[in-house]
Amino acid sequence: MADSMNDTCPSSSRADRPACVAVDWGTSRFRAHLVGEDGRLLDGVASDEGMGRVAPDGFEAVLTRMCAPWLAAHPGIPVLMAGMVGSRNGWREVPYVPCPAGPDEIAAAMMSFEIAGGTTVRIVPGLVVDGPEADVMRGEETQILGCGLDDAVVVLPGTHSKWATVRDGRIESFRTFMTGEVFALFTRQSVLRLLREPPVDTPVERAAFRRGLAAASADGGLLNRAFHARSAVLRGRMAPQEVDSYLSGLLIGAEVGAAKRLAPADLPIVLVADGVVAEEYREAIAAAGGDVTLVDPQRSFVDGLIRIARLAGEVSLDRAR
């Protein structure tokens, strides 16, 4: 971890004066950034001390250890968080805000509490869709607001992918798809793990991904088409190195096929993803007849936190993000 910038240094410009600490604390990862007044990321730390690995009374110790230099150098700096840290099994349970929800309602429902050393911690609430189609999110609401869009379908791939509809700047509703988790279960826990080998070659992977995409809309459905990652390998019709990409195409194709049918056709699709995941979703959405605009996941998270905190009057920031 690099030392953070020191805002008491006479040569520091306003641009690198720290305004807040932004923490993305999910089930499996802890990520924090020191954010400047202009919104720039001045420093960052990360670890695998996700909510799932922290005891109920252990959150404060992880935070103060991970961010010690920042908290020491900038006494009283606001610490802003979103993610599963605000869930029932997290640090503090922050009640869900019901959809439709805009930035004002979300900002008003932030939970604040003080920890040792006079630091105030603020956790963004998750969102809920109530009714027969009940659904929940924690963390993605921050990324969605960070996109700063008035009207869009926002797609957030992940362990539990979200497809959210934003209208007039408010998150109207959303759906969760267990795509990332089922991929992990298939490749690590199921019978399909037995014949797979790690992917090696990009062109081969791309072809296998496309084969999976096509399988997602073929007859038989997911429960049948997933088994092809075993039977086709047994019969020499799929290489062991193609299994992961085929399953990725099959699962992303199933998600996109179902989600795209539900999404309002009049809204642009914004994809909050990077790297291979961004390319795979872009291709799957294109195959379903859609174009996407890409947004960086980390940037949208920090921008969302800043936006919510500004509305709550918690931080002073120059940029209208």
Next chain:
Amino acid sequence: MADSMNDTCPSSSRADRPACVAVDWGTSRFRAHLVGEDGRLLDGVASDEGMGRVAPDGFEAVLTRMCAPWLAAHPGIPVLMAGMVGSRNGWREVPYVPCPAGPDEIAAAMMSFEIAGGTTVRIVPGLVVDGPEADVMRGEETQILGCGLDDAVVVLPGTHSKWATVRDGRIESFRTFMTGEVFALFTRQSVLRLLREPPVDTPVERAAFRRGLAAASADGGLLNRAFHARSAVLRGRMAPQEVDSYLSGLLIGAEVGAAKRLAPADLPIVLVADGVVAEEYREAIAAAGGDVTLVDPQRSFVDGLIRIARLAGEVSLDRAR
């Protein structure tokens, strides 16, 4: 284990003279029966020493220990097997027979070998569908032949459910669905395990099962509808005790929906299942517009082994099963 009947006893009738030992040796279970000349099950043993838990050189020891009294009392009795015991990681790899395949081809492809004590072991081959829809089975071919049907769709629920089309007494083709395995993954390994509790009350379970069945044909698809077993519990719209039944309905509904669309509409549906599984599949198939005839899984397995062995001239049995 009960002692087996002794065919040297002067009072024994032909009906209880043992004709063979029938072994169903799958991935997770070993089950053996001593079968009389009239096809009756004279004795039975079972253990969890499935293929997956037996070392490559350990199969003979498991068999001779489990069936020791029968082998000692009836020297030279044929031992007939089917299931994953004939797979690459089983005792001996018996090459797959390609579909369409009838009883004659399957009987001709049995693998025989002798073990210590002069016992001959015979393993039934699995079946394969080749081509782009490659699929494999081991064990179910024996149950299908045991149904003794000329024309039917035979449904075999399980870890990897099979839907097979039988025409003119031959197994024309089949499809595998990972229904049972995905249910186990969801309820034991996934995030959905966190909010579930063991089912307690039959009427509640039945209602939750039906809710899952309905969800299988609703929008959103499997990856979305499975997550309801978390979000609906979080929002008080599903009891923790309903999670298993809901997921069972969702997965069986997804299997039946896809499989029924593929199955020839002119053939009767035969369901090889018992207990709760039989009731659940019967209901799911009825919801998809089909009637079923039930066949007992254990009986069909033994009948299938006897039928195959008789065609191969391996056992003398009176009943034309």
